[in-house]
Amino acid sequence: MAPHPVVELTSEASWNLIEDKFTPYGKETLAKLVHFLQDEILPSMKLAHAQVPKDSVQRWKTVVPVIEELKVKARKLGLWNLFLSKTHYPEHGVPLTNVEYAVMAEILGRGGHIASEAVNCSAPDTGNMGSPEQQKKWLVPLLNGEIRSAFAMTERFVSSSDARNIKTSIKREGDEIVINGHKWWISGAGDPRTKLHLVMGKSDPDNANGYLQQSVVIVPADAPGVKIIRPMEVFGYDDAPEGHCEIIYENVRVPMSNMVLGWGRGFEIIQGRLGPGRIHHCMRSIGAASRALDLMIQRVTDPTRKTFDKFLYQHGTVVAEIARSRAEIESARLLVLSAALQIDKQRAKGALKEIGIAKFVVPAMACGVVDRAIQAYGAEGLSQDQELASMFAGLRTLRLADVHIQQVGQRELKRAPGLHKRAAELKEKEFSVLSKAGIKAHL
Known part of the structure; x- marks a missing residue:
C-alpha cells in the first residue's frame, strides 16, 4: 500500500508513531489537505501577495480575491474549520482530535497565513467562543468565513x-x-x-x-x-x-x-482559548521551518548557483547545517505532538507543562532553521523576492507572544522536595547495602 501523502512533507517515522491515532476521516482529510496545499495554495501565494495594493490606504481596504477563491474550493472539499473539535463543540465542530489537527496545522504552516485563511483556520478567529446568543451573532459568521x-x-x-x-x-x-x-x-x-x-x-x-x-x-x-x-x-x-x-x-x-462568560473570568477565557491555539502556532511554525529547509536544499544543490566550481553544499558547514535543521525539526515535531496528545487526554489545563516547553522551544528552532536558509540565499534571502525574510519576521514575533520558559522552570523547581526525599531514601538504602557487604562508603 502506498504511504500516506503526508509522509512526503513530514517524515515516515513521525507518521508511523501517530498513524494509529488517526480515524479514517482524519486520514482522508489530511490527504485532501496535502493535495490542496500542493495543487492550490502554494501556486497561488505570489498572486495573493501581488493582489495586496502598495497604496498605503487601499491595502487596508482590500479583500484578497484569490484567497476568497481558495476558501470556496476548500469548503467544497470539506477542508473547513478543521481546528474546531466536535468533542468540545458538538454543534459546530469537526471530528478531529488535537493530534490530528496538529499535523494538519504543520501542513498549513508551509503556506503561511494564506493557507490557514483559505481553510478558515486563522488566528485569532480559532479561539473565539461565547454564549449561545453570542455564538449565533458572532461565531456563526466567523465559522462561515464571512467576518x-x-x-x-x-x-x-x-x-x-x-x-x-x-x-x-x-x-x-x-x-x-x-x-x-x-x-x-x-x-x-x-x-x-x-x-x-x-x-x-x-x-x-x-x-x-x-x-x-x-x-x-x-x-x-x-x-x-x-x-x-x-x-x-x-x-x-x-x-x-x-x-x-x-x-x-x-x-x-x-x-x-x-x-x-461572566465578570472576572478573563484569565479563564484566555487560558481556554490560548491552550490549543499555542499548539496550532507551534505546528504551523514547524511547517514553516520545513518549507525553509526545502528551499535551502534547493538552493545549495542548484547548478546555476555554483561558486568556485562547487555547489554551495560543498562549501564550509552547509551539510552540517542542513543536518542540524532536520534534527531540530524532527525533535520539535515530537515535542508538539506529545503536547497535542496530552491536550486530548487532559484538556489544555492538564497539558500546561508540555504546551509551555513547546512554546519556547519551537519558535527559537524555527527561527534558526529559517536563518540558515537565508544564509544560503545570500542577499536574495533578505529580500522581497523570497519568502524567507517575511517568514522569519513572523516567526520571531512568536518568541515574544508567550513567556513560558520561567513558568516551566518554576514548575520543575516544585519537584525539589520530592527529589530530596527520594535522594535521602536512596542514601539510606545504599548505606544498608554497603553495611551488609562490610564496605565503607567513600562518597
Whole structure:
C-alpha cells in the first residue's frame, strides 16, 4: 500500500508513531489537505501577495480575491474549520482530535497565513467562543468565513507578558459596559472584514485575587470610540490587510450581553482559548521551518548557483547545517505532538507543562532553521523576492507572544522536595547495602 501523502512533507517515522491515532476521516482529510496545499495554495501565494495594493490606504481596504477563491474550493472539499473539535463543540465542530489537527496545522504552516485563511483556520478567529446568543451573532459568521475577529489584550506602556498588569478599564454603568484603554499589536484589527474585538481589561481592580480582576467583552469594530491609531510593523512588514494595530478604546459603550462568560473570568477565557491555539502556532511554525529547509536544499544543490566550481553544499558547514535543521525539526515535531496528545487526554489545563516547553522551544528552532536558509540565499534571502525574510519576521514575533520558559522552570523547581526525599531514601538504602557487604562508603 502506498504511504500516506503526508509522509512526503513530514517524515515516515513521525507518521508511523501517530498513524494509529488517526480515524479514517482524519486520514482522508489530511490527504485532501496535502493535495490542496500542493495543487492550490502554494501556486497561488505570489498572486495573493501581488493582489495586496502598495497604496498605503487601499491595502487596508482590500479583500484578497484569490484567497476568497481558495476558501470556496476548500469548503467544497470539506477542508473547513478543521481546528474546531466536535468533542468540545458538538454543534459546530469537526471530528478531529488535537493530534490530528496538529499535523494538519504543520501542513498549513508551509503556506503561511494564506493557507490557514483559505481553510478558515486563522488566528485569532480559532479561539473565539461565547454564549449561545453570542455564538449565533458572532461565531456563526466567523465559522462561515464571512467576518474576522481581533483579540485585544496587549497594551502599550504596560508589560503585558504579565496580563495582570493590563490597565484597560471595563466598568458597568447602568445597563451598559464602558471600556477605556490603549492597546497595541492587535492582530487582525486592520482587516476590513473584522467586525468584533474581544477586549480584555480590568473589571475588578481591587479584587485580592489578581487572576479574578479581568474580564473579556465583545466590542463591535465600528462601535463609537474605537480608534485604530496605526498598523504596527514587524521588521518593516505591516501584514496588510490584517495587520497588528494600535487601538484606543475611548468611552466605548456596549450592552451587558456582550460580557463573555461572566465578570472576572478573563484569565479563564484566555487560558481556554490560548491552550490549543499555542499548539496550532507551534505546528504551523514547524511547517514553516520545513518549507525553509526545502528551499535551502534547493538552493545549495542548484547548478546555476555554483561558486568556485562547487555547489554551495560543498562549501564550509552547509551539510552540517542542513543536518542540524532536520534534527531540530524532527525533535520539535515530537515535542508538539506529545503536547497535542496530552491536550486530548487532559484538556489544555492538564497539558500546561508540555504546551509551555513547546512554546519556547519551537519558535527559537524555527527561527534558526529559517536563518540558515537565508544564509544560503545570500542577499536574495533578505529580500522581497523570497519568502524567507517575511517568514522569519513572523516567526520571531512568536518568541515574544508567550513567556513560558520561567513558568516551566518554576514548575520543575516544585519537584525539589520530592527529589530530596527520594535522594535521602536512596542514601539510606545504599548505606544498608554497603553495611551488609562490610564496605565503607567513600562518597
